Amino acid sequence: MPSITVRMVTPTTLNELSDGTIDGAFFFEIDDNINIRHESLISEQIIPIASPSLSKEISKMKFRIPEAQWRLLGVDAPSWRNDWERFFRTEYNMAAPAPRITWLSSPLAALQAAVDGLGIALMFPSIMREELSTNRIKVLPGFGSTALVRQVNFYTMSEFPETKSMRTYLDWLRPRLTSDAIG
Known part of the structure; x- marks a missing residue:
């Protein structure tokens, strides 16, 4: 270059x-x-992610996020604030459980919190390239109908x-x- x-x-x-x-x-x-x-x-689909250990726990409940008490990691920025609401409306036809959302300052902070096993984050693939390739996070399967795009x-x-x-x-x-x- x-x-x-x-x-x-x-x-x-x-x-x-x-x-x-x-x-x-x-x-x-x-x-x-x-x-x-x-x-x-870029324009990419936003997908739910979690640490490998949390992903394993979630899979035991067949990925039914509403019934569980896992922390949801949100990004406190205008274009990110509605992601969890849109996710719950699309996947479960219900409002997001606002008390369970922990608001973080940036996508990278939310990504790191997910890596650390603190909760589930919504992220797009290019921002988590390294974490995916090293298996520090897992994409939660079963959310194909979600059409959230960043x-x-x-x-x-x-x-x-x-x-x-x-x-x-x-x-x-x-x-x-x-x-x-x-x-």
Whole structure:
């Protein structure tokens, strides 16, 4: 890969993007009323995951999450907050048991909590590539009807032109994010 310079900060805010402090930002959803340009990078189905030991416990109950008291791990971010509600409506035609949801600050925090056996998380494959390949987490089977999809977008301000470095970086990154690249 050629040498490039891309200014990115995580976590970031729209203010940093709008004042030109950074070149672009990865967000899941942003208000359409903002003068911002976006490019879709990946779109993947969200799936329930747990540690191997918790997955084994769950399988004994035939994956009936509502009857059990397992902690549900949620991400406290606008585009993630409704995932458990949508999951329970789709899978069980009922409201999510809100008292059982522990809200964490980021997808990576929820992923780590699932790895540590603290509960069940909803995640998409590309963010948990390493944990899947090393069997630190297991995908809970039997939830094929769930059609929860997470789309990751790259946002830049419309008034700032896209740089050649940014295009090179995105072209390099895109194939590495897809589920097909997960081994």
